[in-house]
Amino acid sequence: MKRIFDAQLIGPFAALVIVSLVVALTTERFLNPGNLSNLSLQVSIVALIAIGSTIVIFAAGIDLSSGSMVALLTMIFALMLKFVGVPLVLAVPLILVAGALLGLLIGVITAYGRIPSFITTLAALIAFRGLALTFNNGSPIFSLDPALEPLFYGKFVGIPLPFFYLVFFYGLAAFTMNFSKLGREIYAVGGNPAAAVLTGINVRKVQAITFVIAGFMTAVGAVLMSARLNSGSPNYGQTLELQAIAAAVVGGASLAGGRGNILATLMGAMTIVIVQNGLNLNAAPSSVQNIVLGLIILLAVGIDMWRTEISALVARVSGRKPDAEAAAGKKAG
């Protein structure tokens, strides 16, 4: 357990606590049970997709495709349920497989085609949205299945189901990253691909697998999205990929790869959603929300980059010697 809950969680956790306190103190309704339950629903889709985005980032890649992939998958899901008549118990696993396969496609082109993931997933971002629009003349499909909402977006013993999904998938992801061979190989590939090759790690395969994981988690997010609104739409998931990446970054994942803690991404996602919630409750327009999201990302990366200066400042204030580790860390970074 010491491995999973390490020092990398302290910063993101502190940020989460501070943001929660500020919002709780400035907003009356924040702590209402209704609002909190709504929060866990809001955070779930971003946070689940962010698992994949973060793992891709750990391997020094980037996934810009998840938002569009959500739109595409909700459309396929809706078509299957509404027009093809596939039963729900079959449609859900099929969508999860479809997500994994789309991830595999991106992963193979990226890793074996040696095209930077920024480009392959940017292409996917554009193409998937276009593909989603080719179905049903580009119109959303409503009223998919009455069982959808209670099954995936309902409550169990008074707790929203997405909360259980979060616990399950983050638990699985944390376990994989910290205790499995695959997790270690992902960190190795992100840390130093050249060294990974020389230690016999199948770098391309590992890179491709991270995109399969990302595709799968995006499909999980797509099912929840469809369940929430009982529909599929080519317009779903706009900027979701950016929120997921923001969650990873606010959680402290290094975009250079190799460093970060998956659980910190959950905290990052919660931080972002709580800020948005606070602005919502205070009736801030969505334009302000976007500006704030941008500033949060900037601040999160800034804190990481300015570690030396910050620790020197702390040292001057507290009268201690500056931290050599932070100084060396900056040099290495």
Add this chain to the structure above:
Amino acid sequence: MNASAPLWEFVDISNAYPGVLANDSVCIKLLARSIHGLLGENGCGKSTMIKTLSGVKQPDSGQILKDGRPVQISDPQVARAMGIATVFQEFSIVPTLSVGENIFLGNMPRSSLGVVDWKRVHSDAAAVLAEMEVDISTEAITGQLSVGEQQLVEIAKAVAMRASMIVLDEPTAALGEGEIERLHQLLRTMRDKGTGILYVSHRLDEVERIVDEVTILRNGRVVRASGETEINVREIVTAMVGEDIGEHYPKERNAEDEVVLEARGIATNAGVNNVSFELRRGEVLGLGGVLGSGRTEIARALFGTDDLTAGRVVLNGRPVAFRGEMDAIRAGLALVPENRKFDGLFFNFRASGNITAASLGKLARLGLLDLKREERATQSLIDDLEISAQAEEKTVNFLSGGNQQKIVIARWLFSNAGILILDEPTQGIDIGAKIAVYNLINELTRDGRSIILISSDHDELLAMSDRIAVVQHGTIRRIANAAELDHDDLVRASASTGRNREEGEALA
């Protein structure tokens, strides 16, 4: 010429890191027209001292005097403005730019319109190189030059800014014998023209040859400062390590008769040409030759990095055809690359992650890692190899070069690799760490593993190899027992290769 007034004086410089006093009241006087050696083991505080005088780090206490007046070197720009140029071990050249651009990087000659004056960039750069008596085209792309030539470009940058003091951190770490001689000649010329030079090196043999004065650090303190011209290697080693080291090269002979690897007339497009040799169990086969002679390329051919265009590799009596590094590693080969910074280490991991990276399959059951076993194995290797105790507490970027190199080799000790190719394994690490690496080589061969040792340090190659293959132009000129060869055989082979190479370049 006033030799007695120091150009720079560092008085009572102290630098502390948490738990370590890296520099403890260090005093160094640097004179113009003098080559000053700064020596010491890893962790003795040399690097911190270099950082201090190049403006990278501010001393916690102490005074810096330039021409007798106190100054503050607040950052590297200030250091350069004051005439201190530092050539770090990791070069700061931009490989994709031309030599001329690199020489004036950040300080390009401009025309009256404020646009870069390309004619002057190249003519001024050519003048600098001519002054140094170096024959490199200013139009050449720097990344395509040899390591030695890149270093000369790095020094040309210092000359171009008219530095009065040049600091060289391990300048010969990556150079062949011929290139070292050329560098030393250049440094003597520059000294005679009035430049002060601070020369940091672990290669004690050359320190004796080039240095006028020497300061030796141990545990952050000056243990010996000499203004003498008589510098004795043995005394230096003793002063550095703090004890009399009897055996510099603790060679064990573990070679058996059984042939484990055989190259039969192999060739690649990277310049390997008709190379044949046999490697026996427990043997250390040295590959001698200068940089660019094809030693690293032979290693790449064996390791499956470059495709064979002719010949075959026979492993334990069976012909093998590696399609890539993965095949080679699976078959029990290992390559410890020349550039451990870029190709060897995972800086995001602690010692354990680095040591087990090549053997994750050995640690995993059903895809899950046995972390307890990893911890135990790592700890015992850290103890055995006397790796810093901090290795498991911090990621490896915080460790010294010697510790890093031990960790890279420990990786293969932990793996089942039977054949290790060590490319410049002691480059840039101090004498204590070198001896540790030699002991590691012994341990590996005692264990029945075989080693191909590539080294530009001739003493090391002669002492640690059982047999040596002299490589020239991508092929093996001669294989002989190390005992039958001497320094001159290697130098002569290297020198003739060097000359031929230069002629080749002149023609091209």
